[in-house]
Amino acid sequence: MEPRKTPPEYVLEIFADTTTVRDVLKGILNLIFFHRYFPSIRPKTFDVLDFTLPAINDVDLETLIDSRISSLVRQHSSSATGHGHGLDPSSGGTATGGGTGGVRGRIAVEFYEKKRRRSGIWFPGLAGKGEEEICWEVWNLEVTIATPRTESERAKVRRAMENMLQKAALKILSIVNHEKDHIPPITTSDSNPFPYRIVLNPRSDSWQNRFGLY
Numbered sequence: 001m002e003p004r005k006t007p008p009e010y011v012l013e014i015f016a017d018t019t020t021v022r023d024v025l026k027g028i029l030n031l032i033f034f035h036r037y038f039p040s041i042r043p044k045t046f047d048v049l050d051f052t053l054p055a056i057n058d059v060d061l062e063t064l065i066d067s068r069i070s071s072l073v074r075q076h077s078s079s080a081t082g083h084g085h086g087l088d089p090s091s092g093g094t095a096t097g098g099g100t101g102g103v104r105g106r107i108a109v110e111f112y113e114k115k116r117r118r119s120g121i122w123f124p125g126l127a128g129k130g131e132e133e134i135c136w137e138v139w140n141l142e143v144t145i146a147t148p149r150t151e152s153e154r155a156k157v158r159r160a161m162e163n164m165l166q167k168a169a170l171k172i173l174s175i176v177n178h179e180k181d182h183i184p185p186i187t188t189s190d191s192n193p194f195p196y197r198i199v200l201n202p203r204s205d206s207w208q209n210r211f212g213l214y
Helices: 020-038 059-080 152-179
Strands: 010-019 045-049 051-055 085-088 094-097 107-118 131-146 198-202
Touching: 010 152, 020 045, 020 051, 020 059, 020 085, 020 107, 020 131, 020 152, 020 198, 045 094, 051 198, 059 107, 059 198
Parallel strands: 010 131
Antiparallel strands: 045 051, 085 094, 107 131, 107 198
């Protein structure tokens, strides 16, 4: 049996405050899907901070994105209860909690291709027994959320968010424009040839075992 190849993984460092994190994540996720969502769509735009980003006009996708972002925000709110989250002035814009900084949550976007299962010497009689999904690309968003408490901190966080969003958008555009050889050919007439999944706090090795795709 041919060994399954590891899909390329791209990491985006996301930094936002509690009032802007939903829009920041929605803008970045829409930018990824704008370049990886192949059904016929009517594009639209989405404004976040001082940027206008392309977005996908698809109700199901919008609902899924909103659901995952809401879960991440609830998780952050729950973990922050009783533990002050501020901005460490010496960290250059890193959220802190209980005196420590770091990633508060992760969201992964995974794209799959469908392939018909093939029979072999180990599993005779399986020809035509359905399809399998093989992951061909993963985007990992490592999210840090800050809660600035003063006007000075809010101004600093705002500058950090704008800088982060610009860098993330440019990184996405560079990847989608230069790294194309791994994209599978479209071999199906399905409206969405490449199933996708948005996963909250994924395990680093679990993409191979995920099914029930969207």
